[in-house]
Amino acid sequence: MAGQVATGSRSGLRSALPLLLPAYLWLTVAIFLPLSAMVFFSFMTELPLAGKAWAFTLANYTTFFSQGLYWTLLLASLRLGLEVTLWCVVIGYPAAYVLAKVLKGRSREAIFLLVILPFWSNGLVRIFSWAMVLREGGILDTALNAVLPFKINIDLMYSYPAVIIGLVHSYVPYMVLTCYLTLQAIDDSLIEAGRSLGASRLQMLRRVIIPLSMPGLVAGAALIFVPVVGSFMEPRILGGRTGTFYGTVIEDQFVAVFNWPLGAALSFILLAVVLVILALASPVLKRAA
Amino acid sequence: MRMPKLTAFLTATAVVTSALTLAATAAEVHVLNWKGYGADEPWAIAAFEKATGNKVVNDFFNSEQEMLTKLRTNPGLYDVVMINAAFNDQAMAEKLIQPIDVSKIPNYADISPDKAGSPMLARDGKVYGVPWVWGLTALAINEKAFETPPTSITEMWNEAHKGRVVIRDDAVEAVQFGAIATGQNINDIKHMEAVKAKLTSLMPQIKTFWSSENDWNQMVASNQIDIGTYWSGSADRAKTHFKLPVALVIPQEGAVAWLDAFSIPVGAKNVAGAEAFINYMIDPSFYVEWVTKVGAPVSANTKAVAALPEDAFNRKVMGDPDVAKRIQFQAPITDAQREAYLALWQELKVNVK
The missing domain is CATH 3.40.190.10 (Periplasmic binding protein-like II)
Incomplete structure (x- = not known):
């Protein structure tokens, strides 16, 4: 049996090769080569432009460890990643459950469309729309004051909550989609069986639904956590003076001072830290999943 | 069946491209500047093209570092580049820009002496930058x-x-x-x-x-x-x-x-066109229209500033000798x-x- 599977997969690989080739060729050219170049840059003293002298160095990496600034920022970014992921779970998971188990037919399609909609608009447009909503005298402020009997002053713009709101809005569809897929795959008869055996709603959720949909939660969390830790656009526009994060510092190195080697080194340190976190978390997550 | 079609398409593209390149070499001025900073105003380009027959091709940068990189990595592509005077030195040291023959730029004579004589723009008696606005x-x-x-x-x-x-x-x-x-x-x-x-x-x-x-x-x-x-x-x-x-x-x-100036990159293909473009950019007629239609910094050309209305901000406030004493370039x-x-x-x- 095992031998059969092995030969089967080998010949399968050969016939699959033409199908895989375009994707891998594209990945090699568009991702692997530039990324290797960046690794190379991160060990250089200077970009080799216009015949400038350069040498190999570890200085770009040691800069990270010698300056407390980068640690502080990295921790702030990791915290941001965790908070955004958490809010995405809180908001996205119930929505995914309703989509998968409660709604059917047309209404499901309509709600699904609303979830996907943010994906179809440009990220910058979304952020600037939030800017209009969140600022003092903005849409939220005006609307609440029009309804409420007392005067409140809402100015969330240029603050940490504004960054969280913007990022959660951008990333919650990932959580909804991944959770929806796993929740939909749960056999309804399992739920009925649990009910008939007298499980309460909370027990059902804790013992049956969450464990079975764990792969979706984990995948969604990873999909959200990694880009949020490196995000720079949302913090810069919505965060105001509190909007300095690890990602914005990397952007500064590339754009403002043209120090690509340091920018590349900082990026790879981030990549390493994220990989370590995912590796450390993987046994726990695997057990859970 | 698809191959001949593809070949035909490629040939057609090649022919069109080479035709465009031919037309391009006739008289194109490639300008590198900030976006929305005078040199890309459609009315200005139209007027310049009509007057000189040169076609203007604009390219932009988002930071001085990017501008220097574009010059380093595209030698011979640009004919005119706008450089903040504080960066002129670096561009010259890297041999990215060439000396300018100011006798070919009639309006140069009207540039205020303190700007034209800025040590940041001239070296060894050669001019590397023509002051534009400050x-x-x-x-x-x-x-x-x-x-x-x-x-x-x-x-x-x-x-x-x-x-x-x-x-x-x-x-x-x-x-x-x-x-x-x-x-x-x-x-x-x-x-x-x-x-x-x-x-x-x-x-x-x-x-x-x-x-x-x-x-x-x-x-x-x-x-x-x-x-x-x-x-x-x-x-x-x-x-x-x-x-x-x-x-x-x-x-x-x-x-x-700050003082912004125009320079001509080393290897520019259309130096005559570049000189004509720089001359037009420091011309009073362009400047007055730029200020009136869009709003602009102060021209380095004294005649251009003098052509503004008496009470114009760029003439009254910025031209105040009291202000000149306080500012640091x-x-x-x-x-x-x-x-x-x-x-x-x-x-x-x-x-x-």
Whole structure:
């Protein structure tokens, strides 16, 4: 049996090769080569432009460890990643459950469309729309004051909550989609069986639904956590003076001072830290999943 | 069956491209400048093309570093490049720009002697940059927040404006602003600690860090800010063309001045066209139209400024000899300084969190 599977997969690989080739060729050219170049840059003293002298160095990496600034920022970014992921779970998971188990037919399609909609608009447009909503005298402020009997002053713009709101809005569809897929795959008869055996709603959720949909939660969390830790656009526009994060510092190195080697080194340190976190978390997550 | 079609298509593309290239070599002027900064105004390009027969092709940069990189990596592509005088030295040292024969640029004679004679633009008796416009990084106020405009830079630290102050997210500008606030020479900062302390005490006042004119104007339009650092040309545009309650303040402590100049890159294919374009850019007719239609910094050409109405901001305020005494022109900055400034600026931004 095992031998059969092995030969089967080998010949399968050969016939699959033409199908895989375009994707891998594209990945090699568009991702692997530039990324290797960046690794190379991160060990250089200077970009080799216009015949400038350069040498190999570890200085770009040691800069990270010698300056407390980068640690502080990295921790702030990791915290941001965790908070955004958490809010995405809180908001996205119930929505995914309703989509998968409660709604059917047309209404499901309509709600699904609303979830996907943010994906179809440009990220910058979304952020600037939030800017209009969140600022003092903005849409939220005006609307609440029009309804409420007392005067409140809402100015969330240029603050940490504004960054969280913007990022959660951008990333919650990932959580909804991944959770929806796993929740939909749960056999309804399992739920009925649990009910008939007298499980309460909370027990059902804790013992049956969450464990079975764990792969979706984990995948969604990873999909959200990694880009949020490196995000720079949302913090810069919505965060105001509190909007300095690890990602914005990397952007500064590339754009403002043209120090690509340091920018590349900082990026790879981030990549390493994220990989370590995912590796450390993987046994726990695997057990859970 | 598909191959011949593809071949035909490729041949057609090749023919069209080569035809375009041929037309291009006839008379094209490739210009590298900030976007929306005079040289790409459609009416200006049309007028220039009609007058000289040269076709203008614009390309843009978003930072001085990007501009230098574009020159380094595309030798021979550009005919004209706009360089902040503080960066002219670096471009010349890297042999990216060539000496300019100013006798081919008739309007050069009208450039004010202090600008034309700037040591940043000439070396060994050769001219490497033709001064175009200059301006200030000073303060601007939201007129709704002030009965009488402030005169001192210390207004930025006034408790009354807490959370309604903005400053540009630019390390060099921030550090030089701090130097002025602590009474130092922006090009020779002796007490960096004083600058750091001064900027640290400014941080709690800040609402956000702006990065574009649009940021600034929107915050004033929605009455979110009182005062902040701003560029003179932008304040002019905000007031005259967007009708916003914005007024420029040149504090008694001084302001940072910058000078923008045109240069001709090494290997430019159309030097004659480049000279004609630079001549047009410093011409009074172009300048007056630019100021009236769009709003602009101050021309380096004395005749161009004189062609403005008496009470025009760029003539009355910026031309005031009293102002000239207070301002400090930016000199070149080394890479090491720039990185040190950025480190300081990032530290300030992180500590505020």
